[in-house]
Amino acid sequence: MLRVKSRAGESVQQMIRRFKKLCEKEGLIRDMKRNAYYEKPSEKNRRRMRKAQRTSSYR
Numbered sequence: 001m002l003r004v005k006s007r008a009g010e011s012v013q014q015m016i017r018r019f020k021k022l023c024e025k026e027g028l029i030r031d032m033k034r035n036a037y038y039e040k041p042s043e044k045n046r047r048r049m050r051k052a053q054r055t056s057s058y059r
Contacts, residue, residue, distance in 0.1 A: 002019065002022050002023060002026065002028070004018050004019045004022065
């Protein structure tokens with residue numbers, strides 16, 4: 001669970017900006033988008049295999 005404590009003289013907009021950066025750094029938004037719909041296990045494996053081929057072809 002992410003928490004953002006207010007700093008002295010910090011506005012609400014600045015706190016929200018810091019919270020969004022923390023979410024991005026933790027990968028929370030990416031996980032939410034990935035889990036927004038069901039992905040069959042075979043599709044998941046196929047996506048992982050394609051990613052592995054892409055990364056290995058660059059070497």
